[in-house]
Amino acid sequence: MATMNDVAKLAGVSVSTVSYALTGVRPVGDKTRARIQAAMDELGYQPNAIARSLASRRTRxxxxxxxxxxxxxxxxxxxxxxxxxxxxxxxxxxxxxxxxxxxxxxxxxxxxxxxxxxxxxxxxxxxxxxxxxxxxxxxxxxxxxxxxxxxxxxxxxxxDFDATVAGAIDHLVELGHRSIAFLSRSSASRDSGYGPAVRTEEAFEKYMTDRDLPVVIRHCEGTADAGRTALTELTVAHPDLTALVTMNDPATFGAMAELLDRGHRIPDDVSVLSIVSSPKVGALSHPRLTTMCAPxxxxxxxxxxxxxxxxxxxxxxxxxxxxxCRLDVQATTGPGPFASGRLEHPQGGT
Amino acid sequence: MATMNDVAKLAGVSVSTVSYALTGVRPVGDKTRARIQAAMDELGYQPNAIARSLASRRTRxxxxxxxxxxxxxxxxxxxxxxxxxxxxxxxxxxxxxxxxxxxxxxxxxxxxxxxxxxxxxxxxxxxxxxxxxxxxxxxxxxxxxxxxxxxxxxxxxxxDFDATVAGAIDHLVELGHRSIAFLSRSSASRDSGYGPAVRTEEAFEKYMTDRDLPVVIRHCEGTADAGRTALTELTVAHPDLTALVTMNDPATFGAMAELLDRGHRIPDDVSVLSIVSSPKVGALSHPRLTTMCAPxxxxxxxxxxxxxxxxxxxxxxxxxxxxxCRLDVQATTGPGPFASGRLEHPQGGT
DNA sequence: TCGGAGTGTCGAAACGCTTCGACTAACCGC
DNA sequence: GCGGTTAGTCGAAGCGTTTCGACACTCCGA
Missing domain, CATH: 3.40.50.2300 (Response regulator)
Incomplete structure (x- = not known):
C-alpha cells in the first residue's frame, strides 16, 4: 500500500508538499501539483484515513x-x-x-x-x-x-407533533367528524416520557378542546390484539365515534380488523387516520390506510x-x-355516516 | 484529555508498561498493574481509539x-x-x-x-x-x-431458500393443497440476478415437480395494486387455485385484499403463506398472516x-x-375447501 | 532601490499509541 | 554454582499523516 512518502519520492517533492496538494491548506505550484497527481495516479494512492485522523485530530x-x-x-x-x-x-x-x-x-x-x-x-x-x-x-x-x-x-x-395532530384533526373535521378518538401508544410508553406519546396526546387534547370537541384518548400496547380490545372498549364507551386518529401501527391494523368484524364499514361508518406512520405501511391495509407520514x-x-x-x-x-408529518390521503378517511348534510354532526353514529 | 503518557508519569512507569497492562501482550507485575489502574482511574483515562489503530494497524x-x-x-x-x-x-x-x-x-x-x-x-x-x-x-x-x-x-x-420453500410447500400440502401458486418478486428483480428471487423460484419448481404438482409462478412488482392484478390474472388462468405462496409483502396484502373483494374467504377458500417475511408484518393483516420469518x-x-x-x-x-425461515402459523393457512375428505383435491376450487 | 507582502517549498515536530530489542532479576534443573 | 528460561520493565523506533516555522523567490509600490 502506497504511502504519502512514496508519492513524495516519486514526484520529487517533500511529504508536506504532497499533503498541501491534497488538502489545499497552502498553495502548491501548478507544475508541482501535476507531478504529484501523476505520482498518486501511478501508485494508486489513497490517503490513510486513520493516520490522517490522528494527525489532524478530526476523524470524519x-x-x-x-x-x-x-x-x-x-x-x-x-x-x-x-x-x-x-x-x-x-x-x-x-x-x-x-x-x-x-x-x-x-x-x-x-x-x-x-x-x-x-x-x-x-x-x-x-x-x-x-x-x-x-x-x-x-x-x-x-x-x-x-x-x-x-x-x-x-x-x-x-x-412537529403539534402540527401533525392539528393536521389530522383538521382533515377529519373538514370531513364532518366531531367525535374523534385518539388511539395512542401504551401508557407505559407515555409514563416513561416517550416524547412522541406525550406530545401528541397534549396536542390532541389542546386542539379538540379548542374546537369544543370531546377528548377521548386511549392507550394501547403495540399489538393487533391490543388494538382490537381497545377498539371494542372505545365503541362501548363512545358509541357515537366516527373517526379514529392512531399512532400505533399494529394496533391500528387490529382496530380496523375489529371494526370490519363488527360490521362497520371503513370509511363509511368510521374513518381511520394513522399518524407518524408511512405510506409503505399504509399500502398494506385494505382498504388502503390514510396516513401521516413520518419525515x-x-x-x-x-x-x-x-x-x-x-x-x-x-x-x-x-x-x-x-x-x-405529511398527510397521505387514501381510502380509510371519508365523510363518514353524515355525509348528506355535513353541517351538523349526527348524534350516535355507529 | 489524559493520554497514556500522563498515566505512565502518574504511576511512575514507562508508557510501554502501561500499554502492556492494557493489552496484556506482555506480563505486568501485580503491584505495577495496581498503580497503573489507580492512575487510570484518577485521570479518567480512556485509550485514544485512533492512535491505537494507527500503531497497531487494526482499526476494530x-x-x-x-x-x-x-x-x-x-x-x-x-x-x-x-x-x-x-x-x-x-x-x-x-x-x-x-x-x-x-x-x-x-x-x-x-x-x-x-x-x-x-x-x-x-x-x-x-x-x-x-x-x-x-x-x-x-x-x-x-x-x-x-x-x-x-x-x-x-x-x-x-x-436457506431451498429449505424455506420446501417447508412452505410441505405445510400447504399437509393441509391438503395441491394447486399452489408462487407469487414472486418482479421479473426485473429476477432478471437482474437477485438471489432470493432466483433461488426461491428454482426451489419452488423443483419441489412442486417432485410431487407431480403443477408449477405456477407469477412475477409481481412490489405494490399492493400489482398484487391485486396478479391475483386476478392467476385466478383466471388457474381457477382451481387453493393456496398462494408469496415473497412480496406489499403484493401479498394486495392479493389478499383482492381475494376478499372477490368474495373468497381466507383461508377457507384460499390459503396464503408469505415467505421471507416477518411476524411483525404478518401481524398487520386481517386475518393474521401465516409467515415464514427471515432470520x-x-x-x-x-x-x-x-x-x-x-x-x-x-x-x-x-x-x-x-x-x-421459521414457519409462524397464523390464520391465513388452513385446510382449504376440501377439508372433509382431505384425500383427493377437488377440481375447481375458487 | 529597498522593505514588505505574497508564493511555493522544505524539514522536523507532533498526534498517542504499539511493538521490538535489550536488559535485569529471579528461578530452575542438574 | 552455572547456563537457560521466564517474568517484568524500559527506551526508542515506528505507524502515515498534518502542521508549524523557516527560507528563498518574485513582485510591487514608494
Missing part, C-alpha cells in the same frame, strides 16, 4: 446513538438511518452505529472519550435523557433527533448535515427544526 | 456495505443491521454504514484502500456482484450476507462474528451457513 466519523431495543418509529427507523448514512457519506464523513441500551449510559461517556467520533447524533430521545445530559457536559458536538423536555439550548430536529429521511439528513456544520464551525444558526 | 472497525436503494428484505433489514451492530460492539468492534449504490463500485475500492475498516460485510449480494469481485482481489477479509452464483470459496451466510438477526450476528474471527485469525472453519 459521526456516531449514531440508538437504543437497540424498542424501535418507536420502527418503520421510519431504517429510512432514517439510511438517510443519515448517505448524508454523511456525501460530505466525506462516515456513520458508525452505536447500539446502546437505555441503561448503559456509561458507554456514552466511553464513546466520547475514545475520540473515535467527531460528533454524535442521538436518536429516540426521551424527555429526560441521561445520554443527552452526559453529552451536554462534554465538548463533543451533538444533535438530537427528537428532543428533551427543555430542548431550547440544544441542536435538535424532531417531528424519517428529512430528519436523518438534517441531523447529520447540521452536525457536520457544527463540527466544521460553519453552522449559521442552531438547529431547531420541527417537521410535520 | 467493520464496514457494512449496503445498497441504499431497493431494500429487498426491507422488514428484516433494520433487524439485521441492528443485530450486526450489536454483535460488533459486544466484541469491541464498531460498525460503520457504507451506503453504496450498486453502480458506484469504485467506492468499494476506495473504502478498502483508506484502511478505515479491518473487514467488510456485504449485504444484498447479487449472483454476479462486482463488489464481491473487487473484495476478492484485495486482501481485506469479508463475509457475504447472501451469496453469489458461485459462493464456494467465499465466507457467506444466507437464507435477519441470526444472519447479522453470524456475518459479523465470523468476520471478526477471520480478522483475528481464530476462524476454525469457513462460514457456509444457510438458515431457513
Amino acid at each position: 466519523i459521526i456516531a449514531l446513538l440508538f437504543p437497540a431495543i424498542e424501535h418507536g418509529l420502527s418503520g421510519a427507523a431504517l429510512e432514517f438511518v439510511t438517510a443519515a448514512a448517505e448524508a454523511a457519506r456525501e460530505q466525506g464523513y462516515h456513520l458508525v452505529l452505536w447500539p446502546i441500551g437505555n441503561d448503559e449510559v456509561s458507554e456514552t461517556r466511553d464513546l466520547i472519550q475514545q475520540r473515535l467520533a467527531d460528533g454524535v447524533v442521538v436518536m429516540e430521545v426521551r424527555l429526560e435523557d441521561p445520554r443527552v445530559t452526559l453529552l451536554g457536559q462534554s465538548t463533543t458536538p451533538f444533535t438530537l433527533i427528537g428532543r428533551t423536555a427543555e430542548p431550547a439550548g440544544l441542536d435538535h430536529a424532531d417531528i 424519517g429521511t428529512e430528519l436523518g439528513r438534517l441531523g447529520v448535515t447540521s452536525l457536520i456544520e457544527r463540527i466544521e464551525g460553519t453552522q449559521a444558526a442552531p438547529l431547531h427544526e420541527l417537521i410535520p | 472497525i467493520i464496514a457494512l456495505l449496503f445498497p441504499a436503494i431497493e431494500h429487498g428484505l426491507s422488514g428484516a433489514a433494520l433487524e439485521f443491521v441492528t443485530a450486526a451492530a450489536e454483535a460488533a460492539r459486544e466484541q469491541g468492534y464498531h460498525l460503520v454504514l457504507w451506503p453504496i449504490g450498486n453502480d458506484e463500485v469504485s467506492e468499494t475500492r476506495d473504502l478498502i484502500q483508506q484502511r478505515l475498516a479491518d473487514g467488510v460485510v456485504v449485504m444484498e449480494v447479487r449472483l454476479e456482484d462486482p463488489r464481491v469481485t473487487l473484495l476478492g482481489q484485495s486482501t481485506t477479509p469479508f463475509t457475504l450476507i447472501g451469496r453469489t452464483a458461485e459462493p464456494a470459496g467465499l465466507d457467506h451466510a444466507d437464507i 435477519g438477526t441470526e444472519l447479522g450476528r453470524l456475518g459479523v462474528t465470523s468476520l471478526i474471527e477471520r480478522i483475528e485469525g481464530t476462524q476454525a472453519a469457513p462460514l457456509h451457513e444457510l438458515i431457513p
Whole structure:
C-alpha cells in the first residue's frame, strides 16, 4: 500500500508538499501539483484515513446513538438511518452505529472519550435523557433527533407533533367528524416520557378542546390484539365515534380488523387516520390506510448535515427544526355516516 | 484529555508498561498493574481509539456495505443491521454504514484502500456482484450476507431458500393443497440476478415437480395494486387455485385484499403463506398472516462474528451457513375447501 | 532601490499509541 | 554454582499523516 512518502519520492517533492496538494491548506505550484497527481495516479494512492485522523485530530466519523431495543418509529427507523448514512457519506464523513441500551449510559461517556467520533447524533430521545445530559457536559458536538423536555439550548430536529395532530384533526373535521378518538401508544410508553406519546396526546387534547370537541384518548400496547380490545372498549364507551386518529401501527391494523368484524364499514361508518406512520405501511391495509407520514429521511439528513456544520464551525444558526408529518390521503378517511348534510354532526353514529 | 503518557508519569512507569497492562501482550507485575489502574482511574483515562489503530494497524472497525436503494428484505433489514451492530460492539468492534449504490463500485475500492475498516460485510449480494469481485482481489477479509452464483470459496451466510420453500410447500400440502401458486418478486428483480428471487423460484419448481404438482409462478412488482392484478390474472388462468405462496409483502396484502373483494374467504377458500417475511408484518393483516420469518438477526450476528474471527485469525472453519425461515402459523393457512375428505383435491376450487 | 507582502517549498515536530530489542532479576534443573 | 528460561520493565523506533516555522523567490509600490 502506497504511502504519502512514496508519492513524495516519486514526484520529487517533500511529504508536506504532497499533503498541501491534497488538502489545499497552502498553495502548491501548478507544475508541482501535476507531478504529484501523476505520482498518486501511478501508485494508486489513497490517503490513510486513520493516520490522517490522528494527525489532524478530526476523524470524519459521526456516531449514531440508538437504543437497540424498542424501535418507536420502527418503520421510519431504517429510512432514517439510511438517510443519515448517505448524508454523511456525501460530505466525506462516515456513520458508525452505536447500539446502546437505555441503561448503559456509561458507554456514552466511553464513546466520547475514545475520540473515535467527531460528533454524535442521538436518536429516540426521551424527555429526560441521561445520554443527552452526559453529552451536554462534554465538548463533543451533538444533535438530537427528537428532543428533551427543555430542548431550547440544544441542536435538535424532531417531528412537529403539534402540527401533525392539528393536521389530522383538521382533515377529519373538514370531513364532518366531531367525535374523534385518539388511539395512542401504551401508557407505559407515555409514563416513561416517550416524547412522541406525550406530545401528541397534549396536542390532541389542546386542539379538540379548542374546537369544543370531546377528548377521548386511549392507550394501547403495540399489538393487533391490543388494538382490537381497545377498539371494542372505545365503541362501548363512545358509541357515537366516527373517526379514529392512531399512532400505533399494529394496533391500528387490529382496530380496523375489529371494526370490519363488527360490521362497520371503513370509511363509511368510521374513518381511520394513522399518524407518524408511512405510506409503505399504509399500502398494506385494505382498504388502503390514510396516513401521516413520518419525515424519517428529512430528519436523518438534517441531523447529520447540521452536525457536520457544527463540527466544521460553519453552522449559521442552531438547529431547531420541527417537521410535520405529511398527510397521505387514501381510502380509510371519508365523510363518514353524515355525509348528506355535513353541517351538523349526527348524534350516535355507529 | 489524559493520554497514556500522563498515566505512565502518574504511576511512575514507562508508557510501554502501561500499554502492556492494557493489552496484556506482555506480563505486568501485580503491584505495577495496581498503580497503573489507580492512575487510570484518577485521570479518567480512556485509550485514544485512533492512535491505537494507527500503531497497531487494526482499526476494530467493520464496514457494512449496503445498497441504499431497493431494500429487498426491507422488514428484516433494520433487524439485521441492528443485530450486526450489536454483535460488533459486544466484541469491541464498531460498525460503520457504507451506503453504496450498486453502480458506484469504485467506492468499494476506495473504502478498502483508506484502511478505515479491518473487514467488510456485504449485504444484498447479487449472483454476479462486482463488489464481491473487487473484495476478492484485495486482501481485506469479508463475509457475504447472501451469496453469489458461485459462493464456494467465499465466507457467506444466507437464507436457506431451498429449505424455506420446501417447508412452505410441505405445510400447504399437509393441509391438503395441491394447486399452489408462487407469487414472486418482479421479473426485473429476477432478471437482474437477485438471489432470493432466483433461488426461491428454482426451489419452488423443483419441489412442486417432485410431487407431480403443477408449477405456477407469477412475477409481481412490489405494490399492493400489482398484487391485486396478479391475483386476478392467476385466478383466471388457474381457477382451481387453493393456496398462494408469496415473497412480496406489499403484493401479498394486495392479493389478499383482492381475494376478499372477490368474495373468497381466507383461508377457507384460499390459503396464503408469505415467505421471507416477518411476524411483525404478518401481524398487520386481517386475518393474521401465516409467515415464514427471515432470520435477519441470526444472519447479522453470524456475518459479523465470523468476520471478526477471520480478522483475528481464530476462524476454525469457513462460514457456509444457510438458515431457513421459521414457519409462524397464523390464520391465513388452513385446510382449504376440501377439508372433509382431505384425500383427493377437488377440481375447481375458487 | 529597498522593505514588505505574497508564493511555493522544505524539514522536523507532533498526534498517542504499539511493538521490538535489550536488559535485569529471579528461578530452575542438574 | 552455572547456563537457560521466564517474568517484568524500559527506551526508542515506528505507524502515515498534518502542521508549524523557516527560507528563498518574485513582485510591487514608494
